[in-house]
Amino acid sequence: MPTWRQVADDVLLALGYETDDALRHREAILYNASIIANKLKNQQLKKGTKTGDELGNADMHSTYIVSVIHNDVLDTVVTDFDAAYFDLPAPIMDLSSGSGINAVRYLRNDLPEGCPPAFARNPFTQTTLAALHNIYQSKVQAPNSRFPYMARGKFMDKDRLYLFGVPASTKKLLAVLYTASDFMTLDLDAPADIQPHLLPTLKKMLMDMEAWALQIPQERLQQDGRDFPPGQIVRTRPLMSLNDPAQFDE
């Protein structure tokens, strides 16, 4: 798997910018590459969800051990309904039915031999804060330690998962997430976080974005308010096929 630096260099080379006075720089390309990577990963994950082929996307799982906070008095939302929560440790993909959160399980590292592993323990069911009332009306489906629930909500700048039915003794959970690019921590030397078969598409889309970015300053060289000279041809983006990966949303 190439690093993002290799991807950026490849694009710079293809655009003819091999020297230090290049108009585009690796960091700027990395930003665009991350935007495109998110889109392509989203397409790939949605395809897997649609076709039921979750195995094909298993290499996109990121696993975390998260700490559970019980009824934090600083969180005014939580104190209203006495819920536990944890904050998502990374940005996650925006997928249908909240499947950017692939799984949450109880963590127990000291299970006796022969017991199912922690990942095989009771699955947390994802719901919304608004749906909780309805769920609690059902004796069979109401949250309890066997049927724990989680509901996502923002709290200030935190992306939070509120937990229901979780015993107070629960301190840690396992979380499996489909993570998106974190624009706060982009790293040129990190491996390109995308499946290998998506690299050609990423490169094509990235070249399009970079070529487009390079056109704009050339067309507006006169910065005195007159804009284009009379008769100047305004270049537009090339026509895009309906079959271009950039067009796919589902």
Place this chain on the structure above:
Amino acid sequence: MLGNAYVSLGEIITAAAQELRDTGFTHGLGRPFYASAAQRGLSEMNYATNFFKKVFIEKVPENLILDLPDDMTEKDQMYLFSGNTCNIGTSVMLFVKPNMWHGGGTGYLAQNKGRNYDNTQFSLAWSQAQPSHLYFCGERSGKLYLSESCLRFERIAIPYTGIGMDCFGEDFEVPMWAREAITDFVIHRVALAIEREDPQFMARVISRKEGELKGNGGSWQNAIWRYKRSDKKQRYETSIYNFDFGHYI
């Protein structure tokens, strides 16, 4: 036919989720919905076959008003008895008298009324006393209103049909003969609930499962047939009833 083979709820849910390709329970409803669907399916199967047999035994209350268990769907019979034995000499049948009710004291209200009698009921005339050895009760809002004659006995026993499982809300087991039927029921209910996510695939699943649940030869009819058919012993005994009953063999 009574079978002693059961499969766990987990067995049903695992197979259902695999057929729907929802093994991670990531389609929004989660495992609780599967459990609920299985519970509903088992209750429906119980109404169709009365397979979940239970017995309720309680002391005859002094005020003659008895709370019935809250999982009773059908009564098989009602008996009164005393002591620890309930043989033919020490137990009697308890009959249900339509529209009978009382407030816990003596007497009762019922449809038979002295001179404007209802001759579909027992009392033919206002002066006629009830016969001895007649024990009866009214039934209303989950309670039995027992006649005073019932006080001659210590306890009441009611074999009845439950709701398909012991504890509502807990995990339960599914009889082996209903395994495929309940699995298909769960798949059908989940597919209905998540149809909007993938209408093309789910419409096909729903159609297939409706065939299983409603069609002749489908898993639902098969399960009912399996439960209601006689086993070898019952068939053998039926032949004895038919040809030899009442005679020395």
